Amino acid sequence: MSRENKNNHERIVITGVGLAAPGADNLADFRANLLSGTSGISTLDLRYMGVHPAGLCSFDETRYRKKKENKRGTRAGCIGVYCAGEALKDSGITLGAEYDPARTGVYVGLTEHGTVETENEVYNISQYGYNVDYWTHHHNPRTVLNNPAGEITMTFGLTGPHYSIGAACAAGNAALIQGLQMLRLGEVDLALCGGLSECVGSFGIFASFRAQGALAEHEDPTRASRPFDMARNGIVISEGGCLFTLERLDSALQRGAKIYGEIAGYAINSDAKDFVLPYSPRQSECMVLALKRAGMQPQDISLINTHATGTRQGDIEECKAIRAVFADCPKTFVNNTKSLIGHAMGAAGVLELAGNLPAFTDHMVHPTINLDELDPECALPNLVSGETRELPQVDSILNSSFGMVGINSVLVVKRFLA
Amino acid sequence: MNRDDIKDALLEIIGDIDEEADLDALDADKPLRDQLDLDSMDFLDIVMELRKRYKLQIPEDEYPELITLNSCIKYLEPKLREI
Numbered sequence: 256m257s258r259e260n261k262n263n264h265e266r267i268v269i270t271g272v273g274l275a276a277p278g279a280d281n282l283a284d285f286r287a288n289l290l291s292g293t294s295g296i297s298t299l300d301l302r303y304m305g306v307h308p309a310g311l312c313s314f315d316e317t318r319y320r321k322k323k324e325n326k327r328g329t330r331a332g333c334i335g336v337y338c339a340g341e342a343l344k345d346s347g348i349t350l351g352a353e354y355d356p357a358r359t360g361v362y363v364g365l366t367e368h369g370t371v372e373t374e375n376e377v378y379n380i381s382q383y384g385y386n387v388d389y390w391t392h393h394h395n396p397r398t399v400l401n402n403p404a405g406e407i408t409m410t411f412g413l414t415g416p417h418y419s420i421g422a423a424c425a426a427g428n429a430a431l432i433q434g435l436q437m438l439r440l441g442e443v444d445l446a447l448c449g450g451l452s453e454c455v456g457s458f459g460i461f462a463s464f465r466a467q468g469a470l471a472e473h474e475d476p477t478r479a480s481r482p483f484d485m486a487r488n489g490i491v492i493s494e495g496g497c498l499f500t501l502e503r504l505d506s507a508l509q510r511g512a513k514i515y516g517e518i519a520g521y522a523i524n525s526d527a528k529d530f531v532l533p534y535s536p537r538q539s540e541c542m543v544l545a546l547k548r549a550g551m552q553p554q555d556i557s558l559i560n561t562h563a564t565g566t567r568q569g570d571i572e573e574c575k576a577i578r579a580v581f582a583d584c585p586k587t588f589v590n591n592t593k594s595l596i597g598h599a600m601g602a603a604g605v606l607e608l609a610g611n612l613p614a615f616t617d618h619m620v621h622p623t624i625n626l627d628e629l630d631p632e633c634a635l636p637n638l639v640s641g642e643t644r645e646l647p648q649v650d651s652i653l654n655s656s657f658g659m660v661g662i663n664s665v666l667v668v669k670r671f672l673a
Numbered sequence: 674m675n676r677d678d679i680k681d682a683l684l685e686i687i688g689d690i691d692e693e694a695d696l697d698a699l700d701a702d703k704p705l706r707d708q709l710d711l712d713s714m715d716f717l718d719i720v721m722e723l724r725k726r727y728k729l730q731i732p733e734d735e736y737p738e739l740i741t742l743n744s745c746i747k748y749l750e751p752k753l754r755e756i
Contacts, residue, residue: 323691327714389725392717 263505267435268671269515270507271346271500272609273338277310277493277596281341285606286613288595289621290643294477295596296491302378303458304465308476310493310597311455320410329372329397330453332406334496335363339407339447346500346512348445350411353510360443361404361417362433363498364426364450366600366658368419369398371456403451407498415443423658424562424598425523426450427497427605428666432521434501444506449498452600456494464490467531469566480598481625482563482570482591483633490564491597497605514671515612519651520549526661533569538576538663542653545665546580549651553581556667557649558620559589560611562657563633564598571632573655578635588637588644591623604656608666614649615670674753679746686722690715701742723749727756 272282278295279285288295299309316325316333319340325333339361343350350356376394383389396402404417416437422429427450434446454460464470471489473479480491507514522544526534546553559577563570581587592607599606614620626640654666674682684696687709694709705711719739723729729752731739738748 321691321693323693323710326690383725388730389721391721392714396714 260505263508264503265439266504266517267438267501268504268507268517269499269612269668270502270512271342271348272497272515272612273341273343273345274495274497274606274609275312275314275334275337276495276497276599276606276610277312280312280314282609282613285610289592289610290619292595292622292624292641292643294480294624296476296480296493298476299455301458301461304461307461308471308473308479308491308597309455310491310495310599312494324410327393328406329402330456330494331365331368331403331451334453334494335403335407335451335498336410338449338451338496338498339411342447342498342500343411348500350413354445356412357414358444359413359415360434360437360446360448361407361413361415362420362430362437362446362448363404363407364420364422364428364430364601364605365400365403366423366426366452366454367421368400368402370459371453372397374457374459407447413447422523422662422664423660424600424603425656425658425662425664426601427603428654428656428664429523431499431501431518431605431666432523432664435518435521438501438503444503446501447498448501449496449605450601450603451496452494452602454492454494454600461492464492471565478625480565480594482561482565482594483623483630483638484626485628485630487565487567487570489566493597493599495596495599495602495606497602497609499605499609516615516652516668517671518666519669520545520547520551520667521665522548523662523664526663528661531659533572533657534661535572535575535579537661538573538655538657539579541663541665542576542580542655545653545667549667549669551651551667554584554586556581556584556587556651556653557646558611558614558652559587560607560652560654561589561591562603562655563591564593570630573657574633574635585636588620588639588646589635590620590639592621594624594626604654604664604666608652608654608668611652611654612668614652618646618649620644620646620649674756676746676750679749679753680742682726683742683745686719689722690718699742704740705742727753729753
């Protein structure tokens with residue numbers, strides 16, 4: 256194999272996107288919402304919790320499988336099957352033609368799984384005096400950690416490896432990294448990877464954030480998610496999903512694939528410090544490592560798509576980390592997607608990346624919304640707020656996702672250049 | 674419940690499990706699983722729903738009594754007579 260061929264065998268590109276986001280069930284509509292600053296947040300009346308702002312997804316749930324299968328499976332599985340079907344369709348891949356289903360891997364990032372199903376069953380048996388004879392036989396297949404990935408393989412007849420990547424809110428990015436690594440290792444030829452979240456079905460997740468003082472409240476739900484704003488008061492929980500088809504560049508070129516971008520660099524590291532509090536020095540190290548692997552300097556990054564969730568300390572720590580790495584980068588812009596769609600947990604990183612990928616072709620940086628009074632501690636140069644910003648060219652995106660128990664992930668994605 | 678009530682209840686339970694099931698075409702003397710898209714987990718859904726609705730505990734060794742619609746009705750008739 257020549258050097259160029261070997262290189263193209265190790266370069267990994269994104270060739271298909273399937274998503275369900277609050278307010279959109281495809282990339283074009285999602286991008287339009289982001290560019291127009293249209294929030295996807297509404298409200299949810301949840302058992303024991305009452306009404307709270309939340310990001311809910313509406314999509315054709317029976318496009319790829321029957322209603323009966325949706326009933327038997329999980330919400331994460333339902334979202335995952337839709338996203339997988341859409342990603343495969345968008346990629347133009349015919350399984351069994353360009354790629355062998357046995358050489359296709361499914362890697363799904365999850366913040367958690369089984370919480371929703373367990374809460375529902377405990378509620379169910381509470382209606383029968385806590386008699387466990389009424390506990391469903393579906394509980395175990397629904398709550399095994401590979402469930403959503405496995406539901407995808409059953410729907411599409413994919414017989415290669417499938418499993419979940421648990422990495423708190425860094426999980427979507429971590430699954431993308433897993434897919435990339437498996438392609439480079441030669442374990443699979445096509446990777447279907449990304450993240451899913453069914454968190455809005457769990458009162459416990461809402462209650463835990465509220466107990467922590469980190470659950471967003473606002474009389475207008477579309478104004479509740481407000482990273483970097485002085486009046487921010489926590490996280491808006493969302494459901495959602497985004498799966499990508501990843502391929503090696505050589506095989507993508509061979510089949511004439513549409514290429515959204517190239518994953519040039521990546522990194523995952525650990526704070527090794529605290530259960531919930533983020534730590535900017537490790538976040539900075541993660542960004543530096545991802546840039547190093549991409550062979551890029553901070554000045555080479557066109558857009559930093561931040562993780563910021565709307566918690567006071569989380570937003571400030573991330574801004575510190577960005578300042579430390581991007582000290583002198585006048586051509587680097589910054590935005591935040593959670594202000595528009597809330598926090599989709601395991602799907603967050605990949606949904607946010609997907610929403611920004613079209614910047615390579617439309618040259619737009621979507622705005623951060625709800626930024627009425629910027630926290631001075633979050634004042635980053637070139638923070639795009641309120642209005643979409645058009646740039647001469649967007650060459651690269653640095654996407655961060657951080658999670659509880661101290662896990663950081665950073666992806667560097669480049670505009671594809673042969 | 675009489676035989677017709679039991680039949681209606683069973684069809685309703687099956688219809689809830691699979692809304693696309695063609696219940697009109699069902700032959701009451703042929704195994705349900707040969708005619709409908711039902712597997713062992715769906716069968717357990719039927720057993721669970723009977724338990725929830727009628728507090729009926731069906732021992733596992735009696736599951737073979739529930740193969741066809743008519744055998745279900747025959748098996749359930751004495752158990753649900755007083756309901």
